[in-house]
Amino acid sequence: MDALVITTVDGIAYGLLLAIAAAGLTVAFGAGGVLNLAHGTLIATGGYIAATTTAGTWGSLVAAMALAALAGAAGGGVLAAATAALRGRGHLDQALLTFGVALIGADLLTTAYGSDLLRPRMPAALESTIVVAGYRYPVDRLAAFAVAVLVAACGYVLLHRARAGRLIRATVDDRAMVAAIGVNPRTVDAAVLVASGALAGLAGALTTPILGVGPGTADTALLLSLIIVVCGGLGSVPGAVIAAIGVGVVQTVGVVTIPALAPYLLTAMAVILLARPSTVPGQATP
């Protein structure tokens, strides 16, 4: 029972980290209409930056996270410029472009960092365990959990209390109305892709201490993010957070309790949520 509690907490922490990754993807899809299959590559880039720039000090850890977010934002900027030319040509053309960018990015990352699984060097204080409510728990996971909560809180405030966030939500709901109040929706699209890239880079840096980063990271991260976005409802940030926690718990608890069925659980979850009766043709498509 104790083990299950720890696993569940692990799942929630992992889910919150996934939420940061998926929030960027879902907002990019909802507001910018961009089906970004290169999202996983941005996450892997953040992971590699964190794994190679940390030196076991607090300063290098903070610098690595900032660098990862910056690199992700730059990648988002490139994608915004690349997809702007495809506006009005449908999601399949965007998928073709971003899949191509993802393949190129994966090749460049493997060439630069090799094919081994890398992990960052954390400060000694983060590599120990502490006792929480009678359970021993690794400090680095708690720290990642705390940062994830902080980012989610900042994201909520930005999205729901700041003008920039209101514009993004308005663009998801009604592009024409946003244009009518004098804001170019395409500027919002570009800003959203840059922010989405920054979140992806940061998520990559935050998950590296737990999962490491290697050639399979981009694919796994993209697939999990897509499942979360689908389960949470395309374009919905609160939906993505709830779905991400669900996916995190299902993945970690499922692997421990029913290992034979664990690989099916996520897909089955996505199918059940997508095929629910409320989803009628066209309704869930922004």
Place this chain on the structure above:
Amino acid sequence: MSMPTRATVARLRSLPVIAPGAAALAIIVVAVSPNPYLHTTVARMLPLALLAVSVAVVAGHAGLPTLGHVAPYAAGAYLTARLALAGIDLAVVHLLCAAVIGAAVAGLAGAVLVRYRGTVFLMLSLAVAELTAITAGQWRTVSGGTDGLAGIPAPRLLAGMPPLVGDRTVLLYTATIMLAVTAAAGWSLRGDRRMLFTAARANENRARASGHPVYVYLWMVHTAAGSLAGIAGALLIHTHRWITPADVGFGTAALALLAVVIGGARSLTGAAVGVVIVLIVRDVVAVEVPGHAPLLLGALFVIAVYALPGGLTALTARLSRHRLFATPHDAPPPAAATSVRSAP
């Protein structure tokens, strides 16, 4: 400013015949070459080309961009492998069984999937593709797990005939089946049926209001395309004689759909050509830069999306329009110029 003559109209109408004819000619040119490596390489491209044709039928004619047709492809392949390993080695039995199980799998999946449109359909079909890969990896008694199945016996055309093992023989057999099945699919998508599918795709509500059972039409296209994918799976076993879960994974599904986008969604031949281009880059050109196949493939996709809006078919349509007609507005609307769109 001349009006199109009867001759030019006749030439335009004959275009659908030109493409498969050119494909057949290309196969014959490859077959008469003395290079066995070339024969094997081309033969191994054809199963995936037929899978892309089946995806083009669903994506182009039903307007449903699918990643899920890798499921009937896998079913056809594993059934063929199991039949061959059990001593049943007649090619026609393999092809028929693969077509039936392909249609059954696509029919079952389609019963759920074709209720949805656009991105939701794409995502659900991604889930089907994932389930296929997971099942292929887990169902050890059928698939041999992640080790896959190897040492599959070669098929025979007729009882008593020698097995199809020669490089040239396998190429000619695979190409004949692939071209015949593609031609049959193209033929069955002409005339009234094509108009019904166009109506269902272009204005679903109006088609439904006119009394057309759109759901049934789309399900039928999805199911029929599943039989094509099943046959493609059988050809995969006949050409490769081994299979692993990676052959039926997300990579294969994505490659087939992207090849359809490159070829031009509504053209079956374009889809097959798209696969051949992708595989030439991945398996032939990439040999020159070992370990960098993803880089080349990625560059191909990026170039294709900017340089070929609407795919290869739109390019050929534009070229033939300029050549055959002096006044552009006389030309028929370039049906393939609009790529597959998600539902509005």
